[in-house]
Amino acid sequence: MAEEKANILVVGSGAIGAFYAGKLVQSGAKVDLLCRSDYETIKSKGVLVKSIWGDFHYTPRKTIPFDKPDPGEYDYVILCTKVLPGVNVPSMIRPFVSKETSIVLIQNGIEIEPPIAKAFPDNEILSGLAFVCCERKAPGEIYHTDYGRLVIGLYPRGYSSSATQLVELFRSSGVPAEVTEDVKTARWAKLVWNAPFNPISVLCKCTTDKMVSNATIESVVRAVMKEVVTLARLDGSPLSFSIIESHIKDTKVMKPYKTSMLLDYEAGRPMEIEAILGNAVRKAEEFGIEVPHLKTLYGVLSIVEQCR
Amino acid sequence: MAEEKANILVVGSGAIGAFYAGKLVQSGAKVDLLCRSDYETIKSKGVLVKSIWGDFHYTPRKTIPFDKPDPGEYDYVILCTKVLPGVNVPSMIRPFVSKETSIVLIQNGIEIEPPIAKAFPDNEILSGLAFVCCERKAPGEIYHTDYGRLVIGLYPRGYSSSATQLVELFRSSGVPAEVTEDVKTARWAKLVWNAPFNPISVLCKCTTDKMVSNATIESVVRAVMKEVVTLARLDGSPLSFSIIESHIKDTKVMKPYKTSMLLDYEAGRPMEIEAILGNAVRKAEEFGIEVPHLKTLYGVLSIVEQCR
Numbered sequence: 001m002a003e004e005k006a007n008i009l010v011v012g013s014g015a016i017g018a019f020y021a022g023k024l025v026q027s028g029a030k031v032d033l034l035c036r037s038d039y040e041t042i043k044s045k046g047v048l049v050k051s052i053w054g055d056f057h058y059t060p061r062k063t064i065p066f067d068k069p070d071p072g073e074y075d076y077v078i079l080c081t082k083v084l085p086g087v088n089v090p091s092m093i094r095p096f097v098s099k100e101t102s103i104v105l106i107q108n109g110i111e112i113e114p115p116i117a118k119a120f121p122d123n124e125i126l127s128g129l130a131f132v133c134c135e136r137k138a139p140g141e142i143y144h145t146d147y148g149r150l151v152i153g154l155y156p157r158g159y160s161s162s163a164t165q166l167v168e169l170f171r172s173s174g175v176p177a178e179v180t181e182d183v184k185t186a187r188w189a190k191l192v193w194n195a196p197f198n199p200i201s202v203l204c205k206c207t208t209d210k211m212v213s214n215a216t217i218e219s220v221v222r223a224v225m226k227e228v229v230t231l232a233r234l235d236g237s238p239l240s241f242s243i244i245e246s247h248i249k250d251t252k253v254m255k256p257y258k259t260s261m262l263l264d265y266e267a268g269r270p271m272e273i274e275a276i277l278g279n280a281v282r283k284a285e286e287f288g289i290e291v292p293h294l295k296t297l298y299g300v301l302s303i304v305e306q307c308r
Numbered sequence: 309m310a311e312e313k314a315n316i317l318v319v320g321s322g323a324i325g326a327f328y329a330g331k332l333v334q335s336g337a338k339v340d341l342l343c344r345s346d347y348e349t350i351k352s353k354g355v356l357v358k359s360i361w362g363d364f365h366y367t368p369r370k371t372i373p374f375d376k377p378d379p380g381e382y383d384y385v386i387l388c389t390k391v392l393p394g395v396n397v398p399s400m401i402r403p404f405v406s407k408e409t410s411i412v413l414i415q416n417g418i419e420i421e422p423p424i425a426k427a428f429p430d431n432e433i434l435s436g437l438a439f440v441c442c443e444r445k446a447p448g449e450i451y452h453t454d455y456g457r458l459v460i461g462l463y464p465r466g467y468s469s470s471a472t473q474l475v476e477l478f479r480s481s482g483v484p485a486e487v488t489e490d491v492k493t494a495r496w497a498k499l500v501w502n503a504p505f506n507p508i509s510v511l512c513k514c515t516t517d518k519m520v521s522n523a524t525i526e527s528v529v530r531a532v533m534k535e536v537v538t539l540a541r542l543d544g545s546p547l548s549f550s551i552i553e554s555h556i557k558d559t560k561v562m563k564p565y566k567t568s569m570l571l572d573y574e575a576g577r578p579m580e581i582e583a584i585l586g587n588a589v590r591k592a593e594e595f596g597i598e599v600p601h602l603k604t605l606y607g608v609l610s611i612v613e614q615c616r
Contacts, residue, residue, distance in 0.1 A: 203511050203608050206615040214614055220607030223600060292531060292600035299528030300511050300608075306522055307514040 005029045006075040006169060009064075009096050013038045013047070015134035016106060017080030018142045020150070022049045025058040026173035032072065033060035034096075038139035051144035053174055071095040076126075076166060078104040082264070083112050083275035090119030102126050102162045104152065108260065109275025110191050111283065113155045126163050127183040128152035129190050135263060146255060149176045153183030188232035188239055193247050194276050196224035198261035199297040202271065202304065209256040212248060220293060221248065227291040231280060234287045268308070273301045313337045314383040314477060317372075317404050321346045321355070323442035324414060325388030326450045328458070330357045333366040334481035340380065341368035342404075346447035359452035361482055379403040384434075384474060386412040390572070391420050391583035398427030405431060410470045412460065414438050416568070417583025418499050419591065421463045434471050435491040436460035437498050443571060454563060457484045461491030496540035496547055501555050502584050504532035506569035507605040510579065510612065515564040520556060528601060529556065535599040539588060542595045576616070581609045 005028045010021035013035040024031045035042055046059035064070050069092075077096050079089065097103065103116055106128040117125050133146035152167055154160035163179050170177035180186050200211055200221070211217050225244040232239040264271045277298040284291040314337045318329035321343040332339045343350055354367035372378050377400075385404050387397065405411060411424055414436040425433050441454035460475055462468035471487050478485035488494050508519055508529070519525050533552040540547040572579045585606040592599040 200608060200611070204611045204615045206611065210615050211611060214607075214611050216607040217611040220604050223603070293604045295531070296528050296601045296604040297608075299522075299524040300508060300605075303508070303512045303514065303519060303522050303525040307512045307518050 006165070007073065008032070008076045008078060009034060009072065009074045009093075010060075010078045010080055011093060012036075012079065012081035013042055013136075013140070014080065014082070015136040015142055016130055016132070017078075018042075018047045018136065018140070019049060019051075019132070019134045019144055020078070020080065020106065020130070020170070020175070021060060022047055022056060022058045022142075023173045023175050024169060025060070026056065027169045028172070029169055030061050032062040032064055032074075034064045034066060034069070034092075036066045039063060039065040041139035045140055047140045047142060049142045049144060051142075052146065053144065053148065066092065069095040073098050074101050075162070076102050076104055078106060079116075080106050082270070083107050083109050083272050084270050085274050089116060094119075097123060099123075102160075102166075104128055104166065105155075106130050106150070106152075107275070108190070108194060108272050109279060110187055111279040112275055117155065124160060124162060125155040126152055126160065126166065127155040127187065129183075129186055131190075133257060146257070149178070151178050151180050151183070151186050153180035153186065156184050157182045182237070184235070185232065185237035185239060188228065188235065188237045189243060191276065191280065192225050192228045192232070192239070192243055193251075194259075195228045195280060195294060196221040196297070197251070198259045198271075198276055199273075199301045201259040201262040202265045203297075203300065205262065205266075207256040207258050208251050208254065212252050218248065224293045224297065227284070227294050228280060230289065231283050231287065231291065234289070235283065265304075271301065271305060273298065273305060277301060314473070315381065316340070316384045316386060317342060317380065317382045317401075318368075318386045318388055319401060320344075320387065320389035321350055321444075321448070322388065322390070323444040323450055324438055324440070325386075326350075326355050326444065326448070327357060327359075327440070327442045327452055328386070328388065328414065328438070328478070328483070329368065330355055330364060330366045330450075331481045331483050332477060333368070334364065335477045336480070337477055338369050340370040340372055340382075342372045342374060342377075342400075344374045347371060347373040349447035353448055355448045355450065357450045357452060359450075360454065361452070361456065374400065377403040381406050382409050383470070384410050384412055386414060387424075388414050390578070391415050391417050391580050392578050393582050397424065402427075407431075410434050410468075410474075412436055412474065413463075414458070414460075415583070416498070416502060416580050417587060418495055419587040420583055425463065432468060432470060433463040434460055434468060434474065435463040435495065437491075437494055439498075441565060454565070457486070459486050459488050459491070459494050461488035461494065464492050465490045490545070492543070493540065493545035493547060496536065496543065496545045497551060499584065499588065500533050500536045500540070500547070500551055501559075502567075503536045503588060503602060504529040504605070505559070506567045506579075506584055507581075507609045509567040509570040510573045511605075511608065513570065513574075515566050516559050516562065517564040520560050526556065531601045532605065535592070535602050536588060538597065539591050539595065539599065542597070543591065573612075579609065579613060581606070581613060585609060 043063040104126040412434040439457040
């Protein structure tokens with residue numbers, strides 16, 4: 001496949017989907033893009049990416065509208081949509097999934113793979129995490145302002161040659177991508193950061209620098225992180241509690257950053273409350289432990305969403 | 309005193325101060341009003357109260373500006389200001405306090421009396437709670453839209469004839485006022501309601517009905533209330549946990565209500581975060597117990613305030 005390049009469907013033309021689809025196009029893959037609201041614009045004008053790695057413009061091989069799927073055979077179907085309740089992802093991607101297809105989730109949250117794995121029991125599921133500051137300023141117009149690393153691995157864990165090949169593709173267009181053999185733990189590690197900073201940023205309408213320059217909020221951030229690390233460990237992921245200090249230290253030195261949840265909130269889009277907080281709270285119930293800080297944020301965010 | 313009526317200074321011409329000062333004027337007391345920003349308006353035009361109990365207009369006997377105190381002898385100095393850090397209340401009221409003066413706090417929060425009691429060790433301290441929906445729409449313009457009950461008692465507890473006399477004065481103008489011999493417990497009981505609903509209303513920008521029609525938020529509200537009841541009991545106040553159910557039930561049937569903290573937030577005024585949440589969190593530290601829900605709300609509200 002490395003020779004003939006891969007056939008790829010990227011699902012979702014938001015910031016993450018449209019950005020990484022473009023990097024895959026640059027790597028020489030055949031990339032189709034499944035779009036919802038941005039279909040008409042991207043179909044006629046392609047996608048413009050303003051990136052710290054260099055601006056570029058691309059046109060997907062095929063631009064496919066959500067409501068009129070044009071079935072195809074793909075090596076990879078890469079999910080880059082937000083993880084939201086009420087979206088039937090399996091039925092959306094079914095026309096594009098054949099026996100050989102690897103389904104890849106490049107999405108936030110935890111416990112987001114099981115519904116996909118259940119709907120496609122014979123397919124390989126890859127799970128991935130994007131560490132990137134990307135924003136969709138308009139349909140087909142993406143701003144990549146910082147970072148960009150991808151971590152991809154077989155779900156729930158283990159080695160997969162197709163994960164390696166996908167990572168190679170990304171690397172060949174300059175994306176710092178890595179394979180992990182324990183993506184569940186990588187996902188928990190990212191949640192340790194997301195679980196406090198995403199919701200608090202929405203409540204405070206502020207960037208990361210503000211959140212780590214206040215002793216009271218820092219103590220709440222630490223408390224939420226501790227609950228997430230505890231959950232991760234109960235889930236069999238060998239996370240060390242020292243990740244808390246390193247996340248906080250990193251956040252203190254990184255450029256002030258507006259979380260994806262705050263961007264969603266400000267743009268009037270639904271927030272990934274369930275994937276980021278709800279699933280963690282439910283995991284705690286399953287394990288029979290108390291996660292009062294997580295639960296408070298979850299409760300408050302749910303009603304922020306409801307009262308919008 | 310019931311014969312010759314009382315000499316009273318009301319401190320603060322916000323919603324609570326200007327409203328209850330008016331009721332005391334109606335009862336025949338000699339009422340002076342200490343004002344900050346509203347001084348000029350009230351000095352020249354008095355105060356207009358639009359009330360569900362009947363509209364009225366009054367002029368304080370004296371309108372006194374904060375910055376040029378005109379000392380006087382008072383039976384009661386009634387504090388109706390917001391409880392905010394950085395305001396030196398003792399020095400503000402000292403010119404008005406003589407040996408016989410009862411200092412009355414009609415304010416929100418807990419642990420707000422000690423600084424006053426310490427500054428005036430020889431004076432009687434009365435502490436009071438207002439259960440009222442009142443809003444200051446403009447300087448000297450108060451809207452009383454619901455409720456109005458007052459509970460007043462000797463601080464920290466016990467019987468006081470001046471509390472009884474003050475309550476009688478309020479009653480004679482139609483205010484449903486009561487004496488309590490355990491005002492600390494009454495204050496904790498009110499905090500059980502305020503501690504969840506005030507901050508959550510600010511985070512969600514919503515009225516009480518919204519907060520009690522969402523199962524997730526209701527579970528957070530209950531968890532916060534449970535922490536406050538636990539603190540109250542450790543503080544020697546015999547509150548029953550059943551107050552949680554009755555507060556929630558009452559909130560479900562009451563008219564949708566915008567909390568004072570949300571009104572302050574929307575008007576760009578400082579919020580009583582320390583009096584309502586900070587003092588409770590510090591009480592928990594003193595007792596050595598964990599109050600994670602309270603602490604999360606406290607942390608988030610602190611940064612909301614900081615990022616405004």
